Amino acid sequence: MTKSEFGACIKKARNAQKIWAALPYGQRERRLxxxxxxxxxxVEELRETVxxxxxxxxxxxxxxxxxxxxxxxDYYRQKGRAFLAPRRIRGGNPLMFNKRSxxxxxxxxxxxxxxxxxxxxxxxxxxxxxxxxxxNAVVFKISSRSLRVGRALEAMFAAADxxxxxxxxxxxxxxxxxxxFIGSPGAPGPGTPGVDKLFxxxxxxxxxxxxxxxxxxxxxxxxxxGGADAAIVRADADVDRAAAGIAWAAFxxxxxSCGGVQRIIVHQDLYEVFLEKFCALVRGLRRGIDLGxxxxxxxxxxxxxxxxxxxxxxxxxxxxxxxxxxQEEKTxxxxxxxxxxxxxxxxxxxEEVFGPVAGVIPAADDEEALGIANxxxxxxxxxxWSRNRRRARxxxxxxxxxxxxxxxxxxxxxxxETPWGGFGNSGLGRSHGEPGFKxxxxxxxxxxxxxxxxxxxxxxxxxxxxxxxxxxxxVDMVSGKAGQRIAAIPRVLRVFFRYWKx
Ligand code: NAP
Numbered sequence: 001m002t003k004s005e006f007g008a009c010i011k012k013a014r015n016a017q018k019i020w021a022a023l024p025y026g027q028r029e030r031r032l033x034x035x036x037x038x039x040x041x042x043v044e045e046l047r048e049t050v051x052x053x054x055x056x057x058x059x060x061x062x063x064x065x066x067x068x069x070x071x072x073x074d075y076y077r078q079k080g081r082a083f084l085a086p087r088r089i090r091g092g093n094p095l096m097f098n099k100r101s102x103x104x105x106x107x108x109x110x111x112x113x114x115x116x117x118x119x120x121x122x123x124x125x126x127x128x129x130x131x132x133x134x135x136n137a138v139v140f141k142i143s144s145r146s147l148r149v150g151r152a153l154e155a156m157f158a159a160a161d162x163x164x165x166x167x168x169x170x171x172x173x174x175x176x177x178x179x180x181f182i183g184s185p186g187a188p189g190p191g192t193p194g195v196d197k198l199f200x201x202x203x204x205x206x207x208x209x210x211x212x213x214x215x216x217x218x219x220x221x222x223x224x225x226g227g228a229d230a231a232i233v234r235a236d237a238d239v240d241r242a243a244a245g246i247a248w249a250a251f252x253x254x255x256x257s258c259g260g261v262q263r264i265i266v267h268q269d270l271y272e273v274f275l276e277k278f279c280a281l282v283r284g285l286r287r288g289i290d291l292g293x294x295x296x297x298x299x300x301x302x303x304x305x306x307x308x309x310x311x312x313x314x315x316x317x318x319x320x321x322x323x324x325x326x327q328e329e330k331t332x333x334x335x336x337x338x339x340x341x342x343x344x345x346x347x348x349x350x351e352e353v354f355g356p357v358a359g360v361i362p363a364a365d366d367e368e369a370l371g372i373a374n375x376x377x378x379x380x381x382x383x384x385w386s387r388n389r390r391r392a393r394x395x396x397x398x399x400x401x402x403x404x405x406x407x408x409x410x411x412x413x414x415x416x417e418t419p420w421g422g423f424g425n426s427g428l429g430r431s432h433g434e435p436g437f438k439x440x441x442x443x444x445x446x447x448x449x450x451x452x453x454x455x456x457x458x459x460x461x462x463x464x465x466x467x468x469x470x471x472x473x474x475v476d477m478v479s480g481k482a483g484q485r486i487a488a489i490p491r492v493l494r495v496f497f498r499y500w501k502x
Contacts, residue, residue: 006180007193012165013110013137021135036073038159053146057292065121072126072416080133083437105441107135112181112195116202118256120146134440182213204425222429226352227380228262230373234386235267242385243277249409251336254294255356259381264360265369271362279319293332303355306347315339374400379423383409458498470495
């Protein structure tokens with residue numbers, strides 16, 4: 001899509017959005033139900049498309065892409081009306097006792113969605129659904145590595161019978177997408193060629209670039225970025241469960257999950273036992289059944305370089321799933337790799353390693369484990385593995401991550417109702433759940449009087465000694481001791497009638 005074609009599609013989207021936002025929620029929701037009907041009728045075809053674009057295993061595609069999308073559509077369709085309903089806010093200031101505030105929500109207008117290749121279906125699907133239910137138009141670009149999935153999503157939303165131009169699927173190179181979606185710098189407000197809010201999921205480097213581009217327009221962004229998740233295994237953990245759960249969270253989707261486990265921090269008393277069980281599981285992973293290929297050769301080579309740097313810095317391979325260590329250069333097959341003797345400074349501790357690699361690190365106690373976990377510029381998700389759930393919950397509150405799971409990891413991305421998003425270099429804003437839905441709307445506050453016939457607020461001009469004394473009395477009433485509060489009442493009453501004075 002050229003720049004001028006992109007400008008034209010934003011214009012169309014802006015016109016269509018006005019019609020769409022004016023429809024009652026029920027009508028919008030019914031149109032999106034049609035996309036759900038299409039999805040239900042094409043499950044196998046869509047799953048295959050996801051597998052063809054990404055190399056994902058059928059089970060990964062079904063469990064982590066198709067099923068979460070079906071559940072998300074149901075959830076947002078049912079809850080959207082309540083999320084968009086105006087909220088009353090109780091007043092607290094006695095000087096303004098006559099006021100009531102209400103929050104009302106309105107769509108941004110045209111929402112831009114740029115999504116990655118690792119979960120090419122489920123990630124943009126939920127965002128598109130939320131944006132449309134909230135009354136926005138959508139311009140959507142998927143990664144150039146997953147265009148078949150993009151076209152499948154286009155066909156699905158075409159089945160929803162949306163107003164012409166409301167949903168536009170665009171294909172363009174990533175490097176052109178920033179300026180196109182964000183529009184001309186220095187031209188704020190509606191009518192600019194860019195979108196009104198941008199939802200980006202991808203690498204931290206691209207997220208940072210988009211934020212810089214967005215700054216001149218102060219364009220609001222949601223950034224769902226990279227991670228290097230920690231799993232803390234306490235001495236009291238169920239070691240079999242921990243090893244099995246962490247193996248799945250580290251290596252499913254060939255380790256290409258933003259919220260996959262990368263750093264496994266194990267209490268020293270359990271370290272060797274855990275490592276033995278974990279390594280046995282990893283050696284037993286079956287290529288093509290448990291462990292799929294990586295999505296691209298370039299990604300595999302990047303991960304291989306990161307592992308080699310770790311090895312040069314002193315890390316050792318504790319186990320891998322198969323004989324070859326990234327040997328087959330012409331295929332995207334890559335083994336699952338477990339590293340031990342890892343230290344700060346190594347890529348596995350400092351960078352996102354976006355592939356099937358995890359490092360295991362011993363820790364003397366909870367404090368040391370937390371220190372290691374939190375020593376990262378990322379803060380996407382994390383997990384605590386322990387039989388003591390009270391202690392686990394307390395540690396969860398001290399981990400620098402947007403989502404912390406207890407005795408599990410990664411799975412919460414499949415829960416539409418559970419917010420998702422990170423701290424630090426892992427991004428800004430939330431997707432999923434009510435907070436994710438609310439990212440699709442602007443909150444406006446409307447403040448109004450309760451009592452009829454009021455002529456003025458007591459603090460309006462002209463100022464006078466009487467007004468000052470009255471407001472002083474109100475301060476005494478809310479902050480003074482019991483005697484002061486009672487003594488303040490007559491002074492408050494004197495000024496109170498000013499509301500009705502012309
Ligand atoms: P990426 O290279 O940043 O690309 C993501 C998307 O942005 C693609 O559609 C890409 O298009 C586009 N893009 C690339 N450069 C751009 C630019 N300069 N301006 C605007 N758009 C641009 O990331 P990726 O390699 O696809 O995805 C993997 C990353 O995503 C990992 O870091 C992973 O952790 C993160 N991720 C995060 C979450 C989360 O929820 N936090 C979820 C999934 C993935 P092209 O493909 O056409 O270049």
